[in-house]
Amino acid sequence: MNDSGENAGKRPRRLSQERTSQRDPERTRAAILEAATREFAENGMGGARVDAIAERAGTNKRMLYHYFGDKEQLYLKVLEEAYVGIRTAERALHIGDRSPEEGIGELALFTWRYFLQHPEFLSLLGTENLHRARWLRQSIRLKELHSHLIGELSDVLERGKKQGVFIETADPLHVYLTIASLGYFYLSNQYTLSTIFGRDLIEPAHLNAWERHIVHVTLASIKR
Amino acid sequence: MNDSGENAGKRPRRLSQERTSQRDPERTRAAILEAATREFAENGMGGARVDAIAERAGTNKRMLYHYFGDKEQLYLKVLEEAYVGIRTAERALHIGDRSPEEGIGELALFTWRYFLQHPEFLSLLGTENLHRARWLRQSIRLKELHSHLIGELSDVLERGKKQGVFIETADPLHVYLTIASLGYFYLSNQYTLSTIFGRDLIEPAHLNAWERHIVHVTLASIKR
DNA sequence: CCATCAAGTAACTGTTTAGTTACCGGCTTG
DNA sequence: CAAGCCGGTAACTAAACAGTTACTTGATGG
Structure with missing residues (x-):
């Protein structure tokens, strides 16, 4: 034992x-x-x-x-650690080191693959939202974690706009939400989707197609 | 009383x-x-x-x-009714009656607004996926409901391709998943997102901006 | 107008659950 | 080397829960 x-x-x-x-x-x-x-x-x-x-x-x-x-404090700890995990890995990307287009593409790929490898993170988000962020709201340490992400993303978009490759209306929060949406929905809803559409969305061929799709959609939505 | x-x-x-x-x-x-x-x-x-x-x-x-x-059968009934609700409303759209571009735009708008007005539907989907579609799998009547949607969408895309307005690689399931992703994630995760990014995503101004964004992204991803 | 049956009530039951308490044993320190 | 403290165990408790049973009420048809 x-x-x-x-x-x-x-x-x-x-x-x-x-x-x-x-x-x-x-x-x-x-x-x-x-x-x-x-x-x-x-x-x-x-x-x-x-x-x-x-x-x-x-x-x-x-x-x-x-x-x-108690159970609630343990749950909050679990949730906090999950957020720290993704944001820490994300920072290591340094999306500003590449060309704007490559930077956004990298972020999209990273996010998708992180979601794919950490289904428990998606699940915890779902649970917390079911409860309207009741426990997350009590957490202080999380906001700073995220302002950094938006700041970095904002810099990359600005550079892309100056270089004339991105449209002027591209918004950092919208870009991040687009990337996260496409990854989150596909994976977290894979079970009902596979059932109602009669296709197994977790098959490698479908996963790869969706990975390419996410990068394509993200860039198509901000390129001039 | x-x-x-x-x-x-x-x-x-x-x-x-x-x-x-x-x-x-x-x-x-x-x-x-x-x-x-x-x-x-x-x-x-x-x-x-x-x-x-x-x-x-x-x-x-x-x-x-x-x-x-018992509780489980009641839950399944609730879930089935929720699916019937959205698919019935969706059929009434007749997206094939317009130009391909307008048809897709209409579907995106409809989906977003339906999600916005039926938060309980999103919530039920989340719960069912947490349980890996354990109950939905037992339901027979639902698959036919969805093959119709994909068929209709496929026709619209084909017409758009023939007219030269859509790219050849546009796929009906991908288009639907894109539309659903963008609406689902924003709304179902609004509580954690509003908390970590420090913005109230349910404010009308933000909602309207995201509505326009969904239509923009969907069309940008399939237009030639 | 009475017998019957379906709609509805409320109290009960066995089980599961979050949280607690009483206890054990070995390591560290004075 | 004795005392107590800290990591750990297991049995317990009160409340909450899904599901059941015994009963009441009122409409209908013979």
Whole structure:
């Protein structure tokens, strides 16, 4: 049941700095957070079960309440971490280093692929919006994370306008929302869409076609 | 507590065809369905409460189980009705009656405005996708509803291609997904988006700008 | 005008759930 | 080396929940 088979019996001593295979607060905390991410993503806030999270994390409820207070605070932590994850990866892109057109194309590709690789992020967004951002509103640390994104995007668009490749009406928020819309809807609604249209949207051929489509649409909407 | 103040006491007889203010199976059924639509839309499948639905409908659980079997069947009924609603309104558009460009523009406008006026539909889609279309998959009657939409859209695109106004690669499913994406994401994620970007996306000025944006993007992506 | 049946009520039941409490055991520190 | 503290366990509790049952009311047809 424990990680490694070694040391099934008790162990009298260890160096202070080292990990003891049991009783590892950091690991327990991280395991709870990861298990909670999956549970909330799969079942929503109403459907998620605290017992299930504890079990998935290989611990119990006592620890969960000890580290995170209650179900709602744990949920908010999960949500915050999810946002930090995407925005951190996004910053590493440095979309300003390329030509304006390439920069926007890169952002569109990155966003699509991040959504594809992190379905739990999309799911958490859906859940939070169902509840009208009730928990996200309480979070202070998130706004600054996003003003940076809009600022960077705004710079790229300005350069493109000066170079005459982008239309004057191109708006940074609109461009970002366009990219996010096309990726989010396709993936988060893939199950109902595949059902009603009778095509499996998650097939690689369809995914690749949609990836190209997103870049095409985004650029077509702002190019002069 | 009853509808109209008149006839607080009991009333001995009525014409057979007429409504008796109590004991109206059709109305009770409809009231439950409407109450369930709101409850499921607001709280999701996991968060919706059967007691709450009964109370909202002005009846009780006994009737709910009598007419709909159980919570899951009621939910499926709600979902099916929601789909029938949008597809019925959509058919009335007859997008083939106009020029190809106008037809696509009309479909984009219609879709956006329908989403705007029926937030419960978006919410139900989100909930159903959270559960990977678990209930929708069981529904038979829905596929035919959607093949019609794609067929009509396909005709319009073909005409546009022949007239030389649309690019040859324009695909009906992609066009519909583009329109739906842009409307769905903006509205269903408005709460988190408004929070993180510090702008109230539901303000009329922003709504109108996004409406124009959807039409612009859709057409820009398929025009030659 | 009485028997019947459908519409409707309300209290109940077994189960599930978030959150708590009482307890255990080994490491660290004085 | 003793004390207590921290990471961890498991059983418990009160409330909420989906679904059921026993009952009431009133319209209809013979």
